[in-house]
Each structure stands twice: as structure tokens, then as C-alpha cells.
Amino acid sequence: MPLPSPDPTTASLARAAVPLRSLSADAPTTDLQPLRQVLDGVRIIGLGEATHGTREFFRLKHRLLAFLVRELGCTALAMEASESAAPAVDAYVRSGVGSAEQAVAGLGFWTWQTREVLAMVEWMRTYNRQRPASERVRFLGIDPQKCGPSLTALDTLLGRLPAPERNRATALLAPLHTLATAHPGSQPDPERQLVRGAEELSRLLTPYGSDAARHARNLVRAADLVTRPRQHTDPEQTVFAVRDRYMADALEAEPSAKIALWAHNGHIGTTHHGGGALRPLGSHLRDRHGDAYYALALLFGSGAFRARRTLPGPWQNRRARTRDAKVPSHRIGPPAPNTVEAQLASATPTDHFLDLRTAPEPVRAWAAVPHPHRSFGAMVPRWTYHLHHTPVTLTATYDGLAYIAASSPSEPFPHPTA
Known part of the structure; x- marks a missing residue:
């Protein structure tokens, strides 16, 4: 057969x-x-x-x-x-x-x-x-996860800033050190206090060079992930969707590669x-x-x-x-x-x-x-x-x-x- x-x-x-x-x-x-x-x-x-x-x-x-x-x-x-x-x-x-x-x-x-x-x-x-x-x-x-190196880099940078900026940046950076070990979605915060602090720090440090701006931007993204909810009526507001969007955005920084x-x-x-x-x-x-x-x-x-x-x-x-x-x-x-x-x-x-x-x-x-x-x-x-x-x-x-x-x-x- x-x-x-x-x-x-x-x-x-x-x-x-x-x-x-x-x-x-x-x-x-x-x-x-x-x-x-x-x-x-x-x-x-x-x-x-x-x-x-x-x-x-x-x-x-x-x-x-x-x-x-x-x-x-x-x-x-x-x-x-x-x-x-x-x-x-x-x-x-x-x-x-x-x-x-x-x-x-x-x-x-x-x-x-x-x-x-x-x-x-x-x-x-x-x-x-x-x-x-x-x-x-x-x-x-x-x-955006695992932002410890950016925190370390900014700790070093602050010592070179003028006193008024250094004092304000130090105050803004202090609560952000929790991001080094925090998991995405672990600190849901409708008030977005960590994010607002990271955004202010980013605006403050942008005039001090591309490295400072990059590390501060990393903290904004990391803070956003940590404070996003795991569940939401709009799936695009969850930590999972935001993480993937940030990863796509990171590739846009290399437009000719x-x-x-x-x-x-x-x-x-x-x-x-x-x-x-x-x-x-x-x-x-x-x-x-x-x-x-x-x-x-x-x-x-x-x-x-x-x-x-x-x-x-x-x-x-x-x-x-x-x-x-x-x-x-x-x-x-x-x-x-x-x-x-x-x-x-x-x-x-x-x-x-x-x-x-x-x-x-x-x-x-x-x-x-x-x-x-x-x-x-x-x-x-x-x-x-x-x-x-x-x-x-x-x-x-x-x-x-x-x-x-x-x-x-x-x-x-x-x-x-x-």
C-alpha cells in the first residue's frame, strides 16, 4: 500500500x-x-x-x-x-x-x-x-529598567554644579534612588510625584551636557515605569505597554543606524x-x-x-x-x-x-x-x-x-x- x-x-x-x-x-x-x-x-x-x-x-x-x-x-x-x-x-x-x-x-x-x-x-x-x-x-x-548607573553618574555630576543648582538637584535626586531596585509597576502613584521630580531634574540638568541630559532622561522613564499601574481600563496606560513604547522610542534615537x-x-x-x-x-x-x-x-x-x-x-x-x-x-x-x-x-x-x-x-x-x-x-x-x-x-x-x-x-x- x-x-x-x-x-x-x-x-x-x-x-x-x-x-x-x-x-x-x-x-x-x-x-x-x-x-x-x-x-x-x-x-x-x-x-x-x-x-x-x-x-x-x-x-x-x-x-x-x-x-x-x-x-x-x-x-x-x-x-x-x-x-x-x-x-x-x-x-x-x-x-x-x-x-x-x-x-x-x-x-x-x-x-x-x-x-x-x-x-x-x-x-x-x-x-x-x-x-x-x-x-x-x-x-x-x-x-528603562535597572537605572543604577544613571543614578551613580548623576551623583558624581552634582558635585560640579553651581551651589544653587546643586542644592536643588540633590533634593530632587534623593527620592529617585529608590528606582535602582524598584520593579516596574511596584509603586503605583496617581499623583506621579517621582515622575514630576525626575522631569524637573531633567530640565535642570539639560544645560550641563548631553551625558547629564541622557542620564536624567533615563530616570524619567524609569520613574514612569515604577509608578505605572499593572492594570488599567486603558491597556496603553499600563506599565507593560509603556515599557514597550519606551523601548521603541529608544531606537528612534538612532535614525541612521x-x-x-x-x-x-x-x-x-x-x-x-x-x-x-x-x-x-x-x-x-x-x-x-x-x-x-x-x-x-x-x-x-x-x-x-x-x-x-x-x-x-x-x-x-x-x-x-x-x-x-x-x-x-x-x-x-x-x-x-x-x-x-x-x-x-x-x-x-x-x-x-x-x-x-x-x-x-x-x-x-x-x-x-x-x-x-x-x-x-x-x-x-x-x-x-x-x-x-x-x-x-x-x-x-x-x-x-x-x-x-x-x-x-x-x-x-x-x-x-x-
């Missing part, structure tokens, strides 16, 4: 898939050459991730960044990381100031304190070392997972740049990834003494049959890329209706994470997909001593 023919969607997905032969940044780029046509005319390339703790996602992003820089003229990497701390990473990759370990650790998120991100930062430094300043690739942070954007799938997509009125970062970029923005989601089949648990438990390694012991690994089996990942794996079980903009009609028809897919943030439910799926309409949310068959946990590096 002859074998049944695959359904049209599976067959079309298999034909449209572009195999990824390697995840190494040093590998030949023959398999990436189809991206030249896909990304023609694109200025901002969103590189997503279904988890914040998958080694293979980070390695693929490193490889794609190297390709984009070397062959497609990319001039900056913008990351879902502290805009206050990012200048230290930029100083390292462009001029060799400080150390890569200290700069990456200073970004403030456990998600990026990994050997994979460190290797990417070291690659950027190596690439830049033999190039003139005008041709060096930059590192940008776009997240060709940017690789590193963030979670939930941010780089052009619609909110699960529907609703909340607008992600990618939605703002699509409105502002049209098809010059390309959202590439990274998905995986099975394996393991790192994430914090929402509840503590005895499975933690209590003997470990590093910060990274608090971020355990989570195993997960093959995707459920009705998911996006299962359909991709059925068509092409190995690592591959799929461009949705030019996909054949059976693929576009499949991608135009909602399907569940995996999306894990920095924290997951302790027992039920493997059951978690969110619906997505692929053609409305992403421009392309990269499927990684096997996920393994990202590898932390020890927090460097000062």
Missing part, C-alpha cells in the same frame, strides 16, 4: 524551509545567503526568542548578528537590556574600555549574564578592533500574543517603519531552558553559592500536535528558517489563523510551565520564523568581582 501523501501545508512548509547548517558565528554563511533577498530594504531586524534561557537561541542570534554586520551593513545591536548600563558595554566593544565580564554583568539581568552573550560581546570587540571609529558596530540598551534588535518574541512581534489592545514594541516599529522592520521569532522543539520559578522549592541546589543557582533549568518534551512548533517539526525536523512574507499560499493560509505556541519569560510556573501556550496568528505577528529542534539551558558565567 502506498504511503499517504503529506497534507498541503506540511509539504509547502517543507519546500519553503531554509536549512540552518550551523549555529556557530564562525561557520560559513552559505546557508544564510537567502536572507539577503529577504532582508533587502529592512533597517531594523527583530531577533526574538521563545525563552530567555536557551543556549541555541543566543548562539543563533550571535551568528545572525555576525552575518548582518559583515555582509548586510548592520551598524548596531540593540538589546532588551538597561539603557543606563549599556554605555559600558558600548565602550568596551568600541574602544576596549573595562572588561566584557563587568560590562555584561552590569546590564542587571540574569538572562544576559551568560557565556553565550559574553562570546557575542567579545566578538563585537574583535570585529571593531581593526576598524575606524566610524565603522565600528555599536551596542545599545533600550530598557541599521539595527539588529534582541528581545523576547513577545516584544518583537507586531501584535500582542493572545490578542487584546496591548501594543508590543514591534507594533510601534511596524507603524513607524513599515516593511523596513522585520520580526523574526525563534521557536524550539524540545529540550530544556533556564527560567526562575514563581514559587521557591526544595529542587534548588542549596549548596551552590552563585547567583545563578537561583535560576534552574526546566525540561520540556516535544510540542503538542496542534502547536506551531509541532507543524514546523513535522515538515522539517531539523533547524531551519521560514520567511512568512514570501511563503506559498498553503503556508500563508495556515499562518493566517491562530495557533498555540510556546512563550516563556524570565519566570515560569513551577509545576505547570510545560502546559503553557499562547495563541498567535503568525502572519499578523511575525515576518519570519527560525525553528531550533533542541533547546539546552544557557550557560551562566560567575558574577565578576569589582
